[in-house]
Amino acid sequence: MMGRRTSGAFLTALYCAAALFVCWEKAAGQERFRRSAPYPGPLAELRLPDIQNVTLSNGLKVAVAQKPDSAFVSVQLVVLAGERDCPDNVPGAAAATASLLSRGTPALSSSDIEERIEAIGADFSSRVFLDYTIFIMDVLEDNLDQALEILSLMTLQADFSDRELEGLKRTSYYELLEKGKDPEFVARAHLARLLFQGHPYQKGVYTEEVIRNITRKDIQAFYGRFYRPNNALIILGGNLNLTTASRKISHYFNTWTPRPVERDLLPEQKPNDKDVICVIDLPQARDATIYAGNLIMPLSSPDYFPFLVLNQALGGTTSSRLFMNLRESKGYAYYAFSETEFFKSCGLYWAKARVTPSAVYSAVQEILKDIRDLAVEKISSFEIEQAKSFLIGNFPLKNESLHALCYRLSLIRAFGLGDEHWNEFYDTIMLVNVDRGFETAQKYLLPKPIVVIVGDRNAVADYLKDFDRVDVYDAKGKMRFTMMKGVEK
Amino acid sequence: MLDKTRTLLLLGAWLFLPLASWSLPSPPIKGLTFPVTQYTLRNGLEVIIAEDESLPLVSVVIAYRAGALQERPGQMGLAYLVENLMFQGSENISPMQHINYINRIGGELNAITAFDRTIFYQTVSSNQLALALWLESDRMKSLSLTSASVERVKESLVSELRQRRTSDPYMESLFLFEQLLFPDFAYGHPLIGTEEDIKKISEEDVKSFYATYYVPNNAILCLAGRVDVDKARDLVSRYFETIPRGNDIPAAGQQPKLPPRGGVTEALTDSLAPAPAFHLGYRFSPLQTGDYYGLKILDYLLLRGKSCRLYKRLVKKERIAIYLSGGLDERKDRMALKIFAVNNNEMMAERCQKAVLSEITKLKTAYVPEEELSRAKNMFKADYLHRVSTCLEKALFLCDASISGIGPAGLSAEFDKYMKVTPASLIGVINRHFTPERTVILNVQKK
Numbered sequence: 001m002m003g004r005r006t007s008g009a010f011l012t013a014l015y016c017a018a019a020l021f022v023c024w025e026k027a028a029g030q031e032r033f034r035r036s037a038p039y040p041g042p043l044a045e046l047r048l049p050d051i052q053n054v055t056l057s058n059g060l061k062v063a064v065a066q067k068p069d070s071a072f073v074s075v076q077l078v079v080l081a082g083e084r085d086c087p088d089n090v091p092g093a094a095a096a097t098a099s100l101l102s103r104g105t106p107a108l109s110s111s112d113i114e115e116r117i118e119a120i121g122a123d124f125s126s127r128v129f130l131d132y133t134i135f136i137m138d139v140l141e142d143n144l145d146q147a148l149e150i151l152s153l154m155t156l157q158a159d160f161s162d163r164e165l166e167g168l169k170r171t172s173y174y175e176l177l178e179k180g181k182d183p184e185f186v187a188r189a190h191l192a193r194l195l196f197q198g199h200p201y202q203k204g205v206y207t208e209e210v211i212r213n214i215t216r217k218d219i220q221a222f223y224g225r226f227y228r229p230n231n232a233l234i235i236l237g238g239n240l241n242l243t244t245a246s247r248k249i250s251h252y253f254n255t256w257t258p259r260p261v262e263r264d265l266l267p268e269q270k271p272n273d274k275d276v277i278c279v280i281d282l283p284q285a286r287d288a289t290i291y292a293g294n295l296i297m298p299l300s301s302p303d304y305f306p307f308l309v310l311n312q313a314l315g316g317t318t319s320s321r322l323f324m325n326l327r328e329s330k331g332y333a334y335y336a337f338s339e340t341e342f343f344k345s346c347g348l349y350w351a352k353a354r355v356t357p358s359a360v361y362s363a364v365q366e367i368l369k370d371i372r373d374l375a376v377e378k379i380s381s382f383e384i385e386q387a388k389s390f391l392i393g394n395f396p397l398k399n400e401s402l403h404a405l406c407y408r409l410s411l412i413r414a415f416g417l418g419d420e421h422w423n424e425f426y427d428t429i430m431l432v433n434v435d436r437g438f439e440t441a442q443k444y445l446l447p448k449p450i451v452v453i454v455g456d457r458n459a460v461a462d463y464l465k466d467f468d469r470v471d472v473y474d475a476k477g478k479m480r481f482t483m484m485k486g487v488e489k
Numbered sequence: 490m491l492d493k494t495r496t497l498l499l500l501g502a503w504l505f506l507p508l509a510s511w512s513l514p515s516p517p518i519k520g521l522t523f524p525v526t527q528y529t530l531r532n533g534l535e536v537i538i539a540e541d542e543s544l545p546l547v548s549v550v551i552a553y554r555a556g557a558l559q560e561r562p563g564q565m566g567l568a569y570l571v572e573n574l575m576f577q578g579s580e581n582i583s584p585m586q587h588i589n590y591i592n593r594i595g596g597e598l599n600a601i602t603a604f605d606r607t608i609f610y611q612t613v614s615s616n617q618l619a620l621a622l623w624l625e626s627d628r629m630k631s632l633s634l635t636s637a638s639v640e641r642v643k644e645s646l647v648s649e650l651r652q653r654r655t656s657d658p659y660m661e662s663l664f665l666f667e668q669l670l671f672p673d674f675a676y677g678h679p680l681i682g683t684e685e686d687i688k689k690i691s692e693e694d695v696k697s698f699y700a701t702y703y704v705p706n707n708a709i710l711c712l713a714g715r716v717d718v719d720k721a722r723d724l725v726s727r728y729f730e731t732i733p734r735g736n737d738i739p740a741a742g743q744q745p746k747l748p749p750r751g752g753v754t755e756a757l758t759d760s761l762a763p764a765p766a767f768h769l770g771y772r773f774s775p776l777q778t779g780d781y782y783g784l785k786i787l788d789y790l791l792l793r794g795k796s797c798r799l800y801k802r803l804v805k806k807e808r809i810a811i812y813l814s815g816g817l818d819e820r821k822d823r824m825a826l827k828i829f830a831v832n833n834n835e836m837m838a839e840r841c842q843k844a845v846l847s848e849i850t851k852l853k854t855a856y857v858p859e860e861e862l863s864r865a866k867n868m869f870k871a872d873y874l875h876r877v878s879t880c881l882e883k884a885l886f887l888c889d890a891s892i893s894g895i896g897p898a899g900l901s902a903e904f905d906k907y908m909k910v911t912p913a914s915l916i917g918v919i920n921r922h923f924t925p926e927r928t929v930i931l932n933v934q935k936k
Contacts, residue, residue, distance in 0.1 A: 031731065034581055034627060037590065038619035044545035044715060069543070071520035071874045111805060115796040119860070121867030140871055141519065239519075317592045386593060393595025393614040396544040400879045 046396060048423050051409065052242035056250050059230025059258045063413055064245045065237040067402060073144045073238030074406040075151060077135040078414050080233075081226030083204035084130045085263060091206040093222045095128045096168060096214050101135065102126065103164040105157035110164055113150065120146045130204045131344040132414045138403050141239055145248065152252035155227065160219045169211050176208035180475055183289035183454040184352065186280055190452045191291050191350060193477050194276065199269045201343065207476045229253065231261040233413050237406040266345040271295040273447040277364070278471045279464065281457040281480070287334065288360045288455035292367050293350025296444045299342035299415055306440040307340070307349070309432045312387035313379055314338045314370060315351055319386075321370050322351055330366060332359035344415060349444075357459045361466045364451055375445040378438045391429050461486070518901045520874045525887070525897040526718050530726070532734040533706025537887050537897060538721050539713040541880055547714030548880040549621040550610040551629070552888040555702030557604045557680050558741065558821060566682015567690055570639075570646060571698055572602045575609060577638045580631035584638070587624050594620070602680060605821040606892060612881050615715040619724050626728035629708070632699055636692045647684050658761035659829070659933060666768040666931040669753050670818075670825045704735025709891050713884035752928040759933050764811065765838045766831040766933040769845055773824045773922050779906070781824075783918035786910045788817045788826065789865035790857060791848070796864065798848055803830060809841040838932065852919045856912035866908060873904055 049065040056062060086093040102124060103110040117124050120143035126135045135155070139147035179185045189205045196202035234253075236245045271294045297303045315322035315338025326336035336353035351371060355363040399405050412421050420428040453460065457472065464470050465486030472480045482489045526538040560567045578584040591598045596613035611621050653660060664679045671677035710729065712721055773784060791798050792815045795805070803810040815828035828845060832838040876886040877900075887897050895903050 030580065030631070033727065034623070034630075036581070038623050040594075040614070040620065041616040041618070044615050046545055067543075069520070070878075071518075072871075072878065111796070111801075114794075115864075118794040118796045118868060119864040121864075121869075121871035123871075140867070140874070143867070319589055319593055390593060390595040393617065395595070396546050396614070397595065397597060397612055400544055400546060402878065 043392065043426070046423065046426050048399070048405070049237070051422070054242055054246045056229070056246065056254070058254060058256055059228075060249065060253055060256065061233035061413070062242070062246050062249050063233065063235050063409060064240065064242045065235070065406060065409055066239070066241055067237055067405075068239045070238045070402050071141055072402055073139055073141050073147075073236060073240065074402045075137045075139070075144075075147060076235040076237075076406050076410045077151060077155065078233045078235065078410050079133045079135075079227055080131070080231045080261075080263070080414065081222070082129045082131045082133055084200040084266070085226060086203050086222070087218070088203070090210075090214060090218045090222075091203040092172075092210050092214055093218050094133060096165070096172070096211070097160075097219050097222045097227075098126045098128050098133045098135070099168050099172070100160050100164055100219060101154050101158045103168065104159055104161055105153050106159050107157075108153065113154065116146070116150050122147050122150075124150075129343075130201050134407075134410055134414075136403065136407070144238075144240075148248055148252040152256075156253070156256050158223070160216055160223070162216055165214070165216055165219065169214065172211045173208045176211065180207070181282075183282055183285055183287075183354075184291075186282060186475055187289050187291035187352070187452045187454045188350070190278065190280055190454075190473065190477055191293050191450060192348065194278070194450050194452075195272060195293070195295055195348065196269065200264060200266060201269075201345075205477070209476075226261060226263075228259050228261050229256040230258040233410075235406050235410045235413060237402050237409070269295055269346055271444075271447040272450045275448060275469070276450040276471070277467050277469065278450070278452045278473055279457065279460065279483075280452065280454045280473050280475060280477075282454050282475050283456055283458075285454065285456045285459070287354050288357050288363075288453055288460050290353045290355060290360070290363055290367060291350050291452045291454075292352075292364070292371065292449040293348055294444070294447055294449040296340070296347040296349050298344060298346050299411075299421075300417055303440050303443065304342070304347075305420070305428050306432045306436045307347075307444060308391055309384060309387045309429065310374055310379070310437055310441055310445070311338050311340050311349060312390050313383045313437075314374060316387065316390060321373075322353065322367065325370055326353050326355070326363055326366055330359075330362070332356070332363040332366065336363075336367070350449075357455060358463055360453060360455070360460055360463045364453070364467075368449070368451070371445055371449060375438075375441040378434050379441070381434050384432065384434055384437055388429050388432060392426055395425050395429075518874075518904050520877050521901045521904060523877070523883075526722075527897060528722075530705065530730055532730065532732055533704075534729050534732075535709040535891060536722075536725055536729075537709065537711040537884075537891060538716060538718055538725075539711070539883055539887060539897070540716060540718065541714050541883065543715070544880075545615045545715050546612055546880050547615045547618050547621070547712055547716055548610060548612040548884040549618070549625060550608060550711045550713075550881070550884040550888050551625050552606050552608045552709045552711070552892060553703055554606055554707050554738070554892065555698070556602055556606050557678065558675050559698070559702060560675075560678070562674055563686055564690060564694060565678050565686040566646065566650075566680075567686075567694060567698055568607055569602045569681055570642060570687065570690060571695060571703070572600050572607050572609075573642045573646065574634065574638060574695065574699075575600065575628050575632060575703075577642060578633045579627040580633065581627050582624060584633075587628070590620060590624060596621075604676065604680070606888075608885065608888065610881060610885065612714075618712070618716060618721065619728075622724050622728040625710070626732060629703060629705065629729070630732045632703070634692065634696050634699060639690075639692045639695050643687055643690065646682070646687050650681060650684055650687070653681075656761075658763060659759060659766060659831075660761075662757050662759050662762075662766070662768060662931060662933045663829075665755070665757055666770065666827075666929070667818075669755065669929045669931060670770045670772055670827070671820065671823055673823075676820045676823050701735065701739065704738075705729060705732050706734050707738045709888050711884040711887045711891075713887065714880040752925045752930070754930040754932070756932040756934060758936050760936040762933055762935045764831050764833060765835050765935050766812075766829065767838055767842055768827065768829050768929075768931040768933070769842065770825050770827045770929045771923050772927045772929065773826070774822070776824065777921065779914070780918050780921065782906045783910050783915050784817060784824070784826065784922070785907060786862070786865050786869060787852075787915060787918065789869050790861065790915075791826075792816055792828065793865070793868055798861075799828070799845060802848065803841055803844055807840075807844065809833075809837045809844060835934070842930065842932075849919070849923050853916065853923065857915055859912070862910070862912060862915075866910070869907055870904075873907070 122139035193205045322336035326333035333353040333355045338351040470483040598611035600609045668677040810830040812831035877883045
């Protein structure tokens with residue numbers, strides 16, 4: 001009885017307390033759970049489709065990512081030849097070959113091809129990288145056969161007519177001319193030009209003048225040498241299995257004849273370790289665009305994943321070091337980020353910022369310091385975890401569409417990468433810790449990055465005096481002169 | 490026994506055949522059939538949850554039925570201003586922190602202001618659903634609106650506007666063209682406002698707009714992705730249920746009918762225009778049942794892709810246009826088809842305009858070949874199905890379906906209506922709507 005009374009009193013007190021709490025909360029105007037961000041739930045499992053592979057009798061490799069719920073099929077043809085495979089005297093041949101593939105066969109004009117693609121509601125695009133070229137056809141599942149037929153006609157019967165080549169040269173010329181006005185494009189190109197000096201990857205950097213010299217013969221030679229089934233692969237994603245996919249691909253591509261393909265070996269390229277500051281004169285540029293970068297590991301390296309985390313911490317988002325320092329704290333920059341790009345034999349990283357001309361010197365010092373800091377002082381586990389959280393959250397988002405998913409698969413197959421780049425991405429990123437990050441930073445971020453500043457020389461000249469030496473180039477990458485302590489030599 | 494079975498089979502066939510002949514439903518459209526849960530909270534917030542197991546992602550979209558249509562004269566740009574202010578912090582979230590929270594976890598976010606709606610969206614890992622709901626609910630419940638934040642955002646919008654006015658060729662002409670095309674103030678004024686109006690908008694205007702339209706009973710919340718429906722419902726309830734219902738949304742005033750005026754042809758000199766150009770459009774209002782579907786397909790037939798009628802003739806064949814764009818412009822219950830062409834010189838512009846009008850005339854008298862119609866429908870179909878191909882696309886599409894009254898369940902049936910457009914129905918639509926009285930032309934001259 002006593003016990004019950006005590007218990008009743010206790011409960012009454014509890015109810016009163018609860019009621020008081022509710023009243024207080026209402027008086028305060030909001031419920032308690034609104035005051036701070038909720039904790040995330042447990043990380044959900046990443047389940048990308050399994051990949052099935054087969055090699056056809058002519059050597060063409062086929063990989064299928066089955067997505068039964070998709071109304072589309074993405075067909076991605078990868079040819080293992082890119083900018084680096086161009087003859088030394090014809091950089092641009094890889095891009096021209098890829099562009100001309102969809103510009104006519106003996107029986108179909110460029111316009112006919114365009115019409116046939118649109119008639120089935122398909123999207124076609126192509127892209128040339130340093131190591132490979134990709135042709136993508138995204139199509140409604142019902143129209144897959146027609147799409148494959150068009151793709152095979154383009155791939156097997158392209159006629160590279162002089163008329164189309166002239167048209168392409170005209171448009172490419174003006175496109176490159178236009179790109180040459182974009183400070184970021186100019187800075188990125190110059191960085192690659194310097195870092196890849198003497199390496200086949202340097203062929204990926206060329207100006208509009210080069211386009212004029214490409215001939216039909218050059219294109220035919222490039223095509224004849226590299227566009228072979230045994231040097232290509234086809235990725236298909238959508239509602240189809242390996243049997244159906246290989247039957248269809250075999251039907252449309254079985255007349256593609258193999259031939260041994262030899263690609264030049266890629267020499268090892270050492271990262272820069274000298275003080276190099278370049279200015280590219282881009283008249284009329286209002287601000288100064290800074291790129292500071294160096295060579296790093298290829299995609300296949302186990303260091304790739306820790307480096308991704310480091311890059312994220314350095315300049316992946318607006319809460320990363322570069323942005324917080326150069327924009328939020330110092331107020332030098334409109335933006336400040338870092339990026340990476342990976343190839344077969346190496347990779348590139350760069351920090352980039354757009355700043356007012358008067359802040360050029362200080363901004364460069366801060367960028368170099370932010371990069372170096374990662375290699376001399378261990379990054380905090382909080383920063384590491386935050387960077388990992390971004391990468392893990394962003395991975396499915398970046399690979400969500402069928403197009404993007406197959407695009408990733410194409411990259412994986414083109415570079416012969418393992419499952420850590422596919423279904424095991426989460427686990428691999430999870431393994432990165434402070435020590436692994438530090439070890440990677442010491443390996444790749446200690447060598448001095450090359451600094452490229454793009455701006456109007458007249459606007460930035462006064463602010464370059466603090467640099468010991470600056471090499472000044474024109475917008476096409478030709479060296480004009482050197483400045484020592486701001487004085488032209 | 491055998492006879493009995495045969496009888497049953499025959500009976501079955503007899504029962505089945507007539508049914509099949511007159512009520513065979515269209516086969517389900519792949520991609521358009523997915524589980525959807527739809528309900529309304531006590532405060533009036535409409536909730537749609539679409540499950541998609543493919544990846545550990547969820548898109549959270551909130552659409553408020555508030556846009557430029559709700560602006561009064563002297564307030565142009567108010568809806569866009571409020572959209573921007575929604576990122577300036579709320580009771581528990583500091584300015585710009587909404588963006589930082591989403592960015593830090595690898596998510597993506599943005600917002601759109603349109604004529605009849607303003608949409609906020611983000612896609613995050615599915616384990617971060619609560620975070621996205623917390624962020625959205627906080628700014629729905631308690632947006633921080635101070636004179637400082639209002640002034641700051643106004644300043645940035647004015648600067649954006651100035652920058653665009655001095656760098657976007659043809660922008661002035663587009664604004665004028667839209668005013669000619671939609672003569673009612675509510676439909677024809679620019680979404681981004683004018684410098685004069687933005688400067689005049691007061692803190693009170695902003696607070697009143699927010700308090701009137703950014704309320705649960707004027708919003709749709711859509712979640713699409715890998716979610717457990719029960720848990721998602723609990724979270725939605727936790728963050729949104731106690732947000733008080735707003736006052737009844739003011740009914741849109743009786744919209745004045747389009748003035749009975751003939752075709753309009755005007756000219757403008759644009760100091761930024763690198764080449765002469767023209768805008769040509771047709772106003773469609775009111776529409777008869779079914780006309781909408783024909784107009785949509787016509788948009789693809791005339792203007793989409795590089796093998797559409799106008800591109801083929803003006804750019805590829807006759808080379809009288811150096812740039813061509815256009816399409817249907819839908820503003821709630823008003824609609825127009827807009828065509829914009831840039832030409833090498835005035836003579837080309839004139840020829841080009843005549844060519845456009847002659848193509849329209851052709852469509853009035855000759856059936857569109859089946860092959861051409863099929864191309865337009867295939868392109869339309871691909872675009873329609875792309876709208877459900879990612880979590881975000883799906884969530885945006887479902888909000889759109891809900892606002893337009895089709896509802897998530899009606900997507901397949903709606904799709905069929907486009908596919909049923911015939912050459913004969915197109916001729917009817919074109920003759921009804923593409924008349925000289927509905928034609929608006931604005932010639933843009935280079936200074």
